[in-house]
Amino acid sequence: MRILVTGASGFVGRCAVAELVTRGVETIAVSRRPARAEGARTIACDLLDPTAMRRALEEARPDVILHLAWTVEHGKFWNAPDNLDWVAATLHLMRAAREVGVRRFVGVGTCFEYDWPAESDCDERTTPIIPTTLYAVAKDAVRRIGGEWGELAFAWARLFYLYGPEENESRFVASVASRLARREPAPLSRGLAVRDFMHVRDGGAALAATALSEMTGPVNIASGHGTALRDIAETLARLAGRPDLLRIGALPDRPGDPPRIVGTARRLSEEAGFSPKYGLEEGLSDVYAWWASHVKSA
Numbered sequence: 001m002r003i004l005v006t007g008a009s010g011f012v013g014r015c016a017v018a019e020l021v022t023r024g025v026e027t028i029a030v031s032r033r034p035a036r037a038e039g040a041r042t043i044a045c046d047l048l049d050p051t052a053m054r055r056a057l058e059e060a061r062p063d064v065i066l067h068l069a070w071t072v073e074h075g076k077f078w079n080a081p082d083n084l085d086w087v088a089a090t091l092h093l094m095r096a097a098r099e100v101g102v103r104r105f106v107g108v109g110t111c112f113e114y115d116w117p118a119e120s121d122c123d124e125r126t127t128p129i130i131p132t133t134l135y136a137v138a139k140d141a142v143r144r145i146g147g148e149w150g151e152l153a154f155a156w157a158r159l160f161y162l163y164g165p166e167e168n169e170s171r172f173v174a175s176v177a178s179r180l181a182r183r184e185p186a187p188l189s190r191g192l193a194v195r196d197f198m199h200v201r202d203g204g205a206a207l208a209a210t211a212l213s214e215m216t217g218p219v220n221i222a223s224g225h226g227t228a229l230r231d232i233a234e235t236l237a238r239l240a241g242r243p244d245l246l247r248i249g250a251l252p253d254r255p256g257d258p259p260r261i262v263g264t265a266r267r268l269s270e271e272a273g274f275s276p277k278y279g280l281e282e283g284l285s286d287v288y289a290w291w292a293s294h295v296k297s298a
Helices: 013-022 050-060 082-099 134-149 172-181 200-212 229-240 266-270 280-294
Strands: 002-006 026-031 041-044 064-067 104-110 153-159 161-163 186-188 197-199 217-221 246-248
Touching: 002 013, 002 050, 013 026, 013 200, 026 050, 041 050, 050 082, 064 082, 064 200, 082 104, 082 134, 104 134, 104 200, 134 153, 153 200, 161 172, 161 200, 172 186, 172 229, 172 280, 186 229, 197 200, 197 280, 200 217, 200 266, 217 266, 229 246, 229 280
Parallel strands: 002 026, 002 064, 026 041, 064 104, 104 153, 153 217, 161 197, 186 246
Antiparallel strands: none
16 A cells, blocks of 8 residues: 655654554655655655646555645634635645545544534534634535545544644643743643643554544544643643743633533544554653753753
8 A cells, every 4th residue: 555645744744654654554755845754755745736736646646645734834824815725725636636546535634623512522423513713614625525525535534632742832732841841931821621632643643544444534533531731731840840830820711712622532443443652641741851852941
């Protein structure tokens, strides 16, 4: 089997490629800039250019595509017009894939496609889909078209909260870990919101397992367990030996922030045979160690 991974130089894409290579899968890593992809064949390609995209597909001739590429500029992607470009590019990619003999396409969506239930976890089969940002609407549009088209075996992997080394410092886990590593105060809200966190290496492995499976339709890339943001911060502070630096309640709670975003992980476990390797403590320890080795104390 030959699998082509788009967005291969990204935070999640690198881990998906590494897992596929570890499993002995012939892997083609495609990204706009050269990917760090030891053991994989790399192709530099701007997927927003239909001609370049088609040329890359004809060169690679994959059996399966795992499509992670999208606009992801932190803080801006939620309502960026680029989302429209990526809907078009993804549909072009799917159509061209069918024409060159690809048999399976795994698109990557987001937990933000769901309508947030106050108490129950997000389930692929029962939780309503009510996206409220352009990013989530665009992702769901691709999911709906891919599911209805029927020309490819189509799966849709919805990412929940992935964290890990090299994450954007503006994101929650990285922001707390980096401040603690610098011995700076780490302000946060009351931290009552519960989220489903998974180490990015487990996330990449879950995507690889999904690509290698025969699953179709939506599948949550989630741990199936919820943790309060406050507990995440307190664990990081304990690992850093500096609980005194936490400033719980120093920031306001976000208005309208859902109290709980947790995904069921039954499909991932039962149909793809996947189980995560990182417990939360081990994963957060890995993140803190990375930041401690990469930042200078203030």
